[in-house]
Amino acid sequence: MEAIIYVMIFFIGIYFGSFFTLAVYRIPKGENITYKHSYCPNCNHKLGILDLVPVFSYLFLGAKCRYCKQKIRPRYFLLEILSGISFVLFAISFNINFLNIEIHKIVLLGLGILYFSALVIIAGIDKEKREIQKSVLFYGLFVSVIYMIYSCTINYNNVYAYVIYLAFIVALLILDNYFLKRKLKESYLTQLLILLVIMVIFSTEYVIIYTIILTLLSIGISILIEKIKNHKPTVKIDNKQIKVPFAFYICVSNIIVIIITNFMYYFKLV
Numbered sequence: 407m408e409a410i411i412y413v414m415i416f417f418i419g420i421y422f423g424s425f426f427t428l429a430v431y432r433i434p435k436g437e438n439i440t441y442k443h444s445y446c447p448n449c450n451h452k453l454g455i456l457d458l459v460p461v462f463s464y465l466f467l468g469a470k471c472r473y474c475k476q477k478i479r480p481r482y483f484l485l486e487i488l489s490g491i492s493f494v495l496f497a498i499s500f501n502i503n504f505l506n507i508e509i510h511k512i513v514l515l516g517l518g519i520l521y522f523s524a525l526v527i528i529a530g531i532d533k534e535k536r537e538i539q540k541s542v543l544f545y546g547l548f549v550s551v552i553y554m555i556y557s558c559t560i561n562y563n564n565v566y567a568y569v570i571y572l573a574f575i576v577a578l579l580i581l582d583n584y585f586l587k588r589k590l591k592e593s594y595l596t597q598l599l600i601l602l603v604i605m606v607i608f609s610t611e612y613v614i615i616y617t618i619i620l621t622l623l624s625i626g627i628s629i630l631i632e633k634i635k636n637h638k639p640t641v642k643i644d645n646k647q648i649k650v651p652f653a654f655y656i657c658v659s660n661i662i663v664i665i666i667t668n669f670m671y672y673f674k675l676v
C-alpha cells in the first residue's frame with residue numbers, strides 16, 4: 407500500500423520535473439508556460455503525447471528528437487529523475503502513517519512542494535542565465551504568504567516575525583525598483599536578498615545556518631574544480647557580471663537541508 411503511494415509520488419515528481427525544465431527554458435524568453443504547445447528547441451516541431459512522457463520518452467527515443475534526431479541534453483532527463491527522487495524522499499521524511507493520516511503533515515508536504523518548485527526554477531534559470539526571474543520570485547512570495555497564513559492559524563505568536571519579514575521584502579522590492587529605474591545592474595543582489603527572506607520564512611534557524619554552510623562549501627568546491635580544470639580564476643565579482651550562480655547554490659542547498667532536517671525531526675533522530 408505505502409509502496410504504491412510512493413511510486414505515485416515518484417511519477418508526480420517526474421511530471422513536475424518536466425514542467426521545471428520547460429519553465430527554466432521558457433520563462434527567461436518571456437514565453438507562456440501553461441498553454442503554449444511543447445516543441446523541439448532545435449527543429450521547432452510540435453511534440454506529441456508520446457514525446458512528452460518524462461524520463462521514459464528520453465529513454466525510448468534514445469536521447470534524440472524523434473523528428474530532427476538532434477541530441478536532447480541529458481540535464482532535462484537528470485532534472486526529471488532528481489525531481490522524482492526528491493519528491494519521494496521529501497514525502498518519506500514526514501513519516502506519514504497512512505492508517506492515521508495527519509492533515510498538518512499533508513498541508514506541509516503540499517506547501518513544501520510548491521515552495522521547492524519556486525526554488526528549482528530559480529536555481530535552473532540562475533545556472534543557465536545568471537539571473538533571478540522576478541515572476542518566479544513573486545510566485546515564491548505568494549507561496550510564502552499562504553504558508554504564513556497557515557502557520558498563524560496554528561501558532562499566533564509567529565505573526566510579529568512575519569510582519570517584519572514582509573516589511574523587509576517590501577523594502578527590498580522598492581530598492582530593486584530604484585535600481586531598475588536607474589538602470590543599474592545590482593538588482594541581482596536585492597533579488598537574492600528577497601529570495602533569502604522567503605527562505606527564512608520557510609526554514610528554521612538551524613536550516614538557514616546549515617543552508618548557508620552548505621552553499622559556501624559547494625561554491626568553494628566548484629571554484630576549486632574550475633581552477634583545476636582551466637587554471638584561471640573564475641570568480642570576478644566586479645561591477646560587470648556575477649559569474650557564480652549564488653541563487654542556484656543556495657536553492658539546492660536549502661532543499662537538501664530541509665529534506666534532511668525533516669527526516670531527523672519526524673523520525674526523532676535528534
Ligand SMILES: [Zn+2]
Nearest residue numbers: 446449471474
Ligand atoms: Zn527536433
